[in-house]
Amino acid sequence: MVGKKSGKALLREEGLERTDNSMSLTSWPEVNPINQKNYYTEFLKRDDQILPYRLQQEERRNRMTTHAKNRDRELAQVGLEETTAVDPDIDLGDDVGLDDTTVPGQEQLGSKIIVIHPGSQNMRIGLASDSLPKTVPMCIARQWAKSESEDRDGEPRPKRQKTNSGSVMAPEKMFGPTFANEYTTMSTELKIYMRSNKQRVLPNSKELVVNYNKRIEPESISEHNDPLRIDWTELTPKPPPYFTGKEALRVPDYSNPRYKLFWPLQCGQYNEKDYDEKLHLYNDITVIIEEAIKNQLGLRRKREWAQYSCVFVIPDLYEREYVTQTFDMVMRDMGFGRIAFIQESLAASYGAGYTITCVVDIGAQKTSICCVDDGMCVEESRINLKYGGFDVTETFIKMLLFDHFPYEDINLKRRYDFLLAEEIKSQYCNLKIEDVTVQPGEFHLRAPHQETRKYSFKFYDEKYLAPRGFFQPDIFDNAPKLDGRRKIIQPSTNIYSGSLDDPLSSAQSAIIHACVQLSGKDTTNGDPNGNLPSTPLRQPPGLLQRLNEPNDRSSPAGNSAAGDDEDSTPAPGGDSNPKNGQNLLSSVFQEEILPIAPLEHAILTSILYGARNDERKMRDFLGGIMIIGGGSQIPMLDLFLEEALKKAKPPNAKDVQVGAKPRDLDPQVVAWKGASVFGRIPSTDDLWIGRIEYDRLGARVLNNKVNWIW
Known part of the structure; x- marks a missing residue:
């Protein structure tokens, strides 16, 4: 029987015995591990540790010092012996702006803000x-x-259908059966409505x-007999590589050399359909x-430009790529000294002077709706x-062509036809039911190198x-509006979860889900091609029922509108948590759905979502709807909108009121006017x-420098 061996013998036999001279492996001092149960740090827990706030405090101290020196100098010049000490706690940001516009001898307030x-x-x-601003075609x-x-x-454009032989179909068939049926239905409904209101309707x-x-x-x-003839853009022997603004619209379509017209923004977002490279798209916006x-403001x-500041108006439901790219364009390419961003609806409330309102902004190719309350856009109400x-x-041109419009070759892709169509619409279109009678009209067609035709x-x-x-x-041509979407610019995604970072409100999510539900498609797997429909929405399912529910905690409207409780009921067409609009579209390709x-x-x-119960x-x-x-x-x-809202029978229907033009301003410039007011308010210094x-x-600074959740 083998005896028990000692520990030293085992170390020696196994080769584990230490044979060095007990020297440490390194000469660097060893750091003992911290006690995980008792340590504390203040890193980024105070405002003075964040660069934007630190710079703001430094700027405030510099202004206070400059103001004190100027005051002492003025008092010394007038020979006063007694001076009043400057209170070190005074906040001069309330009466001295960043551009020191209140100092005597300086230029007018806002003259250095674009x-x-x-x-x-x-x-x-x-x-x-x-x-008032200058208006420039984009x-x-x-x-x-x-x-x-x-x-x-x-x-x-609008596209005409052709027969098998290649000729254009008759006007009643050239736009397809869908448009013909929709147009005929609308005409029939109008006649019934007019007869019910005792208005005369001629049968033929x-x-x-x-x-x-x-x-x-x-x-x-x-x-020489046309007093309103158009001066078309003349091309010199060495024509420039591009024209912008009104000059671009006046370049003849068949010029030599040819020029192609680009619209970098379409439907309120980047126009990826007409571009193959995003650098070309960004460059066009910068050049415009x-x-x-240079031409409109005279700053050649x-x-x-480094001496000027910039207030840039962005959409309520923006894309992060659009904001960050604009940020780089203004600061790097144009070289402005400062920039501040403001959302369209908030700017409109500034321009109109409303503290609480529902802003309905109908643009050329998009309509944005948002509730504004006490100087903030209600995030979940944005549409x-x-x-x-x-x-x-x-649509007006298609209806005229349907009824044998004499200028049957009108093409909205041609520049002079596009301007003509806008002129005809602004001259004749209205919603006066008493004017629906057979009426004559006329227009002058002015094309380059041709005689004017009346x-x-x-x-x-x-x-x-x-x-x-x-x-x-449904009467609009909505099919091509998603063409080229995400062809060259990918959406912003979260680096941790991979989900989309672009904001999506609960109201917008409800609209999109209702469109998908009305289409009858499977929103879990999509169709075989991965596409989702763009069916227009006639009425959000369940919306009017929820609006008429009793306004308490037990009602579906109360729970879903609040959006802060776990037991809230589903939003119209959505999931059970309307607080985060992203959750409502977790199984849907939201980029492939057209909100109509x-x-x-x-x-x-x-x-509904803006009121929050x-x-x-x-x-x-x-009672404060502003269009x-x-x-x-x-x-x-x-x-007409006010009457349509009352017919929908929401709660408090008697309070529905669509306001007139705010302050007698042109409705096209209300948002710009509000942005100019915003730029001149000293209390907005934190947002520059x-x-x-x-x-x-x-772009990381946007987390601390915008007045919404970035």
Whole structure:
């Protein structure tokens, strides 16, 4: 039997005995591990540890020092012996702005602030000290192989269907059976409504219009006899590579060399359909804004722009890529000294002077709805619909062509036809039911290198039914609006979870889910191609029922509108938690769904989520609806919208009121005017982003420098 061995013997036999001289492995001092149960840090727990706040405090101290020195100098010059000490705790940010505009001898307040509000069709730009902005078409014409009217083998807009032999179909069939049925249904419903209101309806009104338009021939007018002839953009022997603004719209379509017209923003977002590279898209936006600053504001020396600040108006439901790219463009490419961002609806409330309102901004290609309460946009009430004033223009032209419009070759891809269509719409379209009679009209067609042609025509209900498309969006051509989406620019995603970072409100989520439900498609797996439908929404399912529910904690409307409780009931067409709009679309490709809904139902959806189970706010929002934007200039639109909202029978329907033009301002410039007011308020100093913050932090500084959750 083997005896028991000692520990040292085992170490020696196993080769584990230490044979060194007990020297440490390194000469670096050893750090003992901290006690995990008792340690504390203040890293990034105080405002003075964050760069934007630190710079703000330094700027405030510098202003206070400068103000004290200036005051002492003035008192010394007048020979006063007794001076009043400056209170070290005074906050001079309330009476001395960042640009020191209150110091005697300085320029006018706001003269160093440029306000920019870009849109899909027009851009408003001007100094904050200006009473009204300059309007510049948001387009650029670049030298190209073909013009936009020659692309796709010269396919016109609106698109006409052709027969098997290649000829264009009759006007009643050229836009397909869907449009024909929708248009005929709307006409029939209008006649029934007019008869029920004891208005005279001629039984053969359509026949009178068609027979008159068929036999009309244009009248030629020589150029020297046309007092309103157009001065087209002249091309020099060495033409420039591009034109912007109004000059771009006046370049002849068949010029030599050819120029193609680009609209970098469409439907309130980047126009990826007409671009193959995102750098080309970004560069076009930069060039349009820079040329507007040089030509419209007279600031031709770019090195002087560092002395100016910029207020940039962004959509309520923005894309993060759009904001960050704009941030880089303004600070890096244009070289402005500071920038501040403001959302469209909040800017409109500043311009109108309203503290609580529901803003309905009808633009050229998008309509945004948002509730504003005490200087903040209610996040869950934001809605962005992809239709606007241009859809009314296109539908109006289709209806006229359907009734044998004498100028049958009109093509909205041609620049002079596009301007003509906008002119005809603004001249004749309205929502006055008493004006729905057979009426004559005329227009002058002015094309480059051609004599002016004068056309006469008759119309009946087209001018009334086209703007009715806001309330029946099925009549609009919604199919191509998602073409090219995410072709060159990918959405912003969270680096940790991989989910989309772009904001999506509960109201917008309800609209999108209702569109998907009405389509009858499976939202879990999608269709075989991974696409989802863009069916317009006639009425959000369950919305009006929820609006009429008793307003208490036990009601579905109360639980879902509050959106803060775990036991809340589903939103219209959504999941059980409307607080986070992203959750409502977890199983749906939200990028492939086109948000389309009747205007009155979209407004009620926005107010439902904006009120948050508060009956007082519900009354305030319903009684403070404000419509702005170029698409809102259709006569009687405000009264028609008010009547449509009351017919929907929401709670407190008697309180529904659509306000008139705020302060007698042009509704197109209300948002720009509010942004100019915002830029001149000293108390908004916290929202300005300077050069040092941009150079050191980049887009990360937006977390601390915007007045919404970034």
